[in-house]
Amino acid sequence: MIKVVGHGGSADARRLVAAALRRSVGHGQVGFQSRTEPLDAGIAAFVDPGEGNGDIMRSWLAGGPRKLIVFGRPPSFLCELLGASLKPRNGANAFDGAAQAAPVHEFRESPAFVQYGPLARRLGGNAWRRPLQRFDYADEWNNLGYGSIASGQTIWGPGEVTDVPPDIELAALMAAPGRKVGSYAALLDQPDSSILWFNRPVGPIDSFEWRLVEMFLSSHRADELPAQPVLSEIPFGHDAVVTMRLDCDEDIESARRLWLAYRQWGVPxxxxxxxxxxxxEFPLLADVLSGGGSILSHSATHMANWGGSYAAALEEALSSATRLEQVTSRRPRYAVSPFHQTPGYALQALHAAGYEGCVGGNVGGDPAFNLARGGSLAGLPRGFVGQSQQCMLHGDCMLPGGDPLATYRQAFDTALETRSIFAYTDHPFSARYSYGWSNEDARIEAHRKLLDHIAATAKSPLYLGMEAVLDFLAANARTEVVAKDGGFAFGLDNGDKRGACVEYRGKLVEIFDGMHLR
Structure with missing residues (x-):
């Protein structure tokens, strides 16, 4: 079991990190550490710990074997252990983490970025370069899918500037190429413990970098230290999940030609x-359903932030569900947020309206809904799931010359590398707007080329409708994981028959209801 510790720090950071851990290892395998009880778990996550947690950390590590995750400013004890030095955050150590709005056919990134080094490969990572902020369309979308690392002093930004020795540095915070500000992440291995540290109170919960945390938990030194099975977003027997969606903001039937192309390609x-x-009359809705696709609510009127209040969001959710049920004879179980804006009150309203989950994620706002992986959410019942999908396949975002689809190829390649669901979206043309596409033929050709890249890169991709994707995430969220007899037992929801699996001790293992894994 993993205990989340952080008395005196940010309660929001603790809550968000605990939810992220639960999405990875199962709800019952993550708990909050009480102030009065001894810390007795083999794995602990200290979130925004503060100086007062240093003694707890010290005594707990001494009882090894242990795995320790620390997000945020390290207390003095950990600074000594890591060999870390703290520096003032000003002058030579200042950095610019803001990106300009992206012009059409271009992207923009912040001058500051995080650069991973060779040590990341020990946790299944790579020499990733990740700007603190990126826009692929205006100041709204990051087609590579991750959130923003804020420059200010918030739970979404780096803490005090810290340097660790090069041999344990996982990643550096760079103000510009060749100008290092400090360390962003570290991995310290000792005989009876291993420590993973990120210089951010919420760690990498909003980025593909979460893969490093999952590999640390499931596989790193698994024969010597505690290991925790990680529930895979990708069903057993596959190396990728791909789902495509059209958001019908202004038109529906104009999507028919693209739908016919996808039907020809055998992709829902x-x-x-x-x-x-x-x-x-909208016959396309029935055609999409019969072809293995899904129909989701996109609200009633596509208002910003679901109308700006819980009451407005509830009305949007209820009226759209009722109308879709009238037209399709099916009540929608999942919703897609207008503009992908997903404030907390909208999620509460969707749950109250009977929805089982929501798709959103937008680097321009709502940082808590930029999720590294889909599943249950902080502050909502376990059966309600969320997924972030920022990848917008638009003509406006095609790059000039060279490879116009380079960003989208990179987005898929990163999802494949980190065993994450690859979801992308487009919009049907309307009389007002064609989303940067010169014509339907050009749009269909771009979609075909992206699918060709997926087929050529992945060994066994699985193409699913959105409802099937969210159903799989919901089944994962309901999976019971229980420590038992030196291993783990699994209780699976039988409603989804796809191959549930875990990563454990360096292997992918298909799991079944009642299975005991050692």
């Missing part, structure tokens, strides 16, 4: 529908 295509558009 899903629709998220603004139900204010449903004032006539």
């Amino acid at each position: 295509l899903s629709l998220a529908v603004k139900t204010a558009l449903l004032d006539g």
